[in-house]
């Protein structure tokens with residue numbers, strides 16, 4: 001029977017992740033909304049603006065983001081496509097170092113300020129320890145990225161198609177992992193007076209046992225582990241050399257291959 005690597009943890013077919021940039025104080029309100037609905041997000045911060053008026057304060061970072069991922073966004077929110085490679089490396093490395101000290105988390109991913117990047121930028125970012133980086137190019141689709149250094153989201157939260165896309169996302173099955181990825185800035189809800197929009201979206205999308213709610217790095221780590229499964233030619237033996245449990249489908253059946261373990265057809 002055909003084995004498809006199209007399931008997320010728990011054997012579910014869908015995952016949702018959120019990504020919010022710039023670390024303004026409205027992240028406090030947004031993380032509380034996510035927490036109420038069990039939704040996970042990644043928050044990309046500029047370490048130079050931490051503690052400035054209107055931005056999150058250094059001491060509060062571990063508490064604000066305790067259920068979420070902190071990621072890099074460059075120390076100074078520079079155009080990464082315009083600066084020299086040595087300055088770029090410092091922008092990313094220093095952001096990683098400072099945010100790790102402030103958050104107590106490992107900083108493993110980022111998003112591009114203004115969404116601007118080139119191949120040289122992502123290659124440089126990778127050398128500075130970044131495992132993924134988000135763009136601002138909406139796919140209005142549900143693919144997991146082929147290159148995590150060019151991770152295109154499904155849509156911005158203000159996208160006119162948001163509700164239609166969510167409906168489409170829940171339509172019956174595809175032979176691939178289905179990922180819904182929303183991005184934005186928390187200050188936009190304040191500026192546009194539409195906090196009700198994200199409340200409504202989280203109410204609709206959250207609390208569903210058939211959806212995996214994950215941070216960006218959890219998705220990246222899981223998809224990588226799924227790619228790294230080792231199959232026998234007969235597909236009756238599968239080895240998972242990674243440190244995370246991986247799920248695949250076999251017809252209607254969901255198969256779990258434990259971290260470091262095997263699945264064998266009986």
Ligand SMILES: [Zn+2]
Nearest residue numbers: 021022113114
């Ligand atoms: Zn930004």
